[in-house]
Amino acid sequence: MTNSFAYLLLTPNDMAAVDTAAAASGMSSIGLMDRAGRAVAASALRHFPGALRFVVLCGPGNNGGDGYVAAAALNEAGTRCVVYSLGDPAQLRGDALEARSRCPLDTQPLDNYVPLPGDVVIDALFGAGLSRNVSDSVAALADRLAATNTPVLAVDLPSGLCGRRGVALGAALRADRTVTFVARKPGHVLMPGRELCGELEVFDIGIPRRIVLAKAGSLAENAxxxxxxxxxxxxxxxxxxxxxxxxxxxxxxxxxxxxxxxxxxxxxxxxxxxxxxxxxxxxxxxxxxxxxxxxxxxxxxxxxxxxxxxxxxxxxxxxxxxxxxxxxxxxxxxxxxxxxxxxxxxxxxxxxxxxxxxxxxxxxxxxxxxxxxxxxxxxxxxxxxxxxxxxxxxxxxxxxxxxxxxxxxxxxxxxxxxxxxxxxxxxxxxxxxxxxxxxxxxxxxxxxxxxxxxxxxxxxxxxxxxxxxxxxxxxxxxxxxxxxxxxxxxxxxxx
Incomplete structure (x- = not known):
């Protein structure tokens, strides 16, 4: 529909179809996760050079996998980095489990996290596919981060934000920056999602455009x-x-x-x-x-x-x-x-x-x-x-x-x-x-x-x-x- 790939919007279902097609074409899914997580780490280093501590919050799915990759990369870069997980990391599956196994940092329960001055939070709890309301503990975390003005870098979407509708699912974190992959989702541009995402970066993790265009619908940003x-x-x-x-x-x-x-x-x-x-x-x-x-x-x-x-x-x-x-x-x-x-x-x-x-x-x-x-x-x-x-x-x-x-x-x-x-x-x-x-x-x-x-x-x-x-x-x-x-x-x- 548009001459510019930059204006394409992928629904969460579109993005899932793109991921499936990329894997079917022979692309390594863990390789794509590695590129995504490293892109997040690079953004964190570039935009938050004054951070005293990077706090990576990892969820139970592939968004959490991106977080573990980012944490490992930040650790390699010599930063002070800690990891908190939602749920038991031992229950992870597939690429997320592999990413966790490669991360040398210990993992603490999410409820233990208390924001400290100088923290920058990397929010990798939930991605664009979230369809249910977040738990009370995640809602309380969003309130704590807002009350302490702790900077947040979101992975794909701020956790709690619906990628399809752009609305908070019970509650949502408010990000200063968001790094997403391949293309933006409707939740990035619909209100109030647009404001919850802060500054937005779209990172190309290497999926060919022909695959993306084949699975995309007819939704785009007006341009x-x-x-x-x-x-x-x-x-x-x-x-x-x-x-x-x-x-x-x-x-x-x-x-x-x-x-x-x-x-x-x-x-x-x-x-x-x-x-x-x-x-x-x-x-x-x-x-x-x-x-x-x-x-x-x-x-x-x-x-x-x-x-x-x-x-x-x-x-x-x-x-x-x-x-x-x-x-x-x-x-x-x-x-x-x-x-x-x-x-x-x-x-x-x-x-x-x-x-x-x-x-x-x-x-x-x-x-x-x-x-x-x-x-x-x-x-x-x-x-x-x-x-x-x-x-x-x-x-x-x-x-x-x-x-x-x-x-x-x-x-x-x-x-x-x-x-x-x-x-x-x-x-x-x-x-x-x-x-x-x-x-x-x-x-x-x-x-x-x-x-x-x-x-x-x-x-x-x-x-x-x-x-x-x-x-x-x-x-x-x-x-x-x-x-x-x-x-x-x-x-x-x-x-």
């Missing part, structure tokens, strides 16, 4: 390499009509600001023409604040039908400040053959009858983009929203299939999902993007890209990423008006 080839570039003979006509529907006279924000962002994002379709009673309010953006009076669905039959309109945004109710539903159904971004009030208008919305856009190419935040997602997809066993990408993908729409499941870790099974996690949004009106600007940006002919998934992914870039170009005191004016920013170059 320009995925969609940049679909972004239209104005040609020498371009004119406003070839760059698309975006329509943004306005709410009543006292709720017009959101539509203008969306329209401004759409114009800045490259739509050749942008029209605010306004109720008659709101025309004067909108006209007082618009110049390059046009106005057209639309009071009811009959007006809309007449306009659709007489004008060349490329894409639509409905929802920002529009109002919840029958009018919104009628307008959306009148647009069922069109390219539409449905946001905010437009989404909430279908909370009692989502199937009508879904069926209206179920045929032909994907034309509908839904942009719900957490609450709006729960209104359209209540069963998915309350399922705690599903990750955010899994929820978004299931919702996308149900709705025959691209889903932009908003948040600090916005997920973009397509009915064809592709999903992206966005990571470039700064905290100050959480401000009133920022979602209106996003809807306009996606609408503009749809109007210019981008496929729905690529338009949504590009809009989300460029929305983050626009916010990053501003200071934390930005407003949505500032953001809309920066909607035309170009993406930073990728590494």
């Amino acid at each position: 320009p390499s995925i969609w940049s080839s679909a972004v239209p570039s104005p040609l020498g003979d371009s004119h406003k009509y070839t760059r698309g006509h975006l329509v943004v529907f306005s709410g009543p006279a006292d709720k017009t600001g959101a539509a203008r924000l969306s329209a401004t962002a759409g114009l800045k994002r490259g739509a050749g023409l942008v029209t605010v379709a306004s109720p008659t009673d709101a025309l004067s309010v909108n006209a007082a604040s618009l110049t390059a953006i046009m106005l057209h009076a639309i009071d009811d669905v009959a007006d809309l039908a007449d306009w659709l039959g007489s004008a060349k309109l490329s894409a639509f945004v409905l929802g920002p400040g529009f109002g919840v109710g029958e009018k919104a539903r009628e307008f959306v159904l009148a647009l069922k053959g069109k390219r539409l971004v449905l946001d905010a009030d437009g989404i909430s208008s279908f909370k009692d009858d989502p199937d009508t919305l879904f069926s209206a856009f179920s045929e032909g190419e994907t034309r509908l983009v839904l942009t719900p935040h957490e609450g709006e997602f729960a209104r359209l997809f209540p069963d998915l929203a309350k399922d705690k066993e599903l990750s955010k990408p899994e929820k978004a993908l299931k919702a996308s299939a149900l709705a025959s729409a691209v889903i932009v499941y908003k948040g600090a870790d916005t997920v973009i999902a397509s009915p064809d099974g592709r999903a992206l996690i966005n990571t470039n949004a700064p905290p100050w993007l959480a401000t009133a009106g920022s979602g209106d600007a996003l809807a306009g940006m996606i609408g503009a890209l749809l109007a210019q002919g981008m496929p729905a998934f690529e338009a949504a992914a590009a809009g989300v990423y460029l929305h983050g870039e626009a916010a990053n170009s501003l200071t934390p005191d930005m407003t949505a008006e500032d953001l809309a004016k920066r909607a035309g920013i170009l993406p930073n170059k990728e590494p």
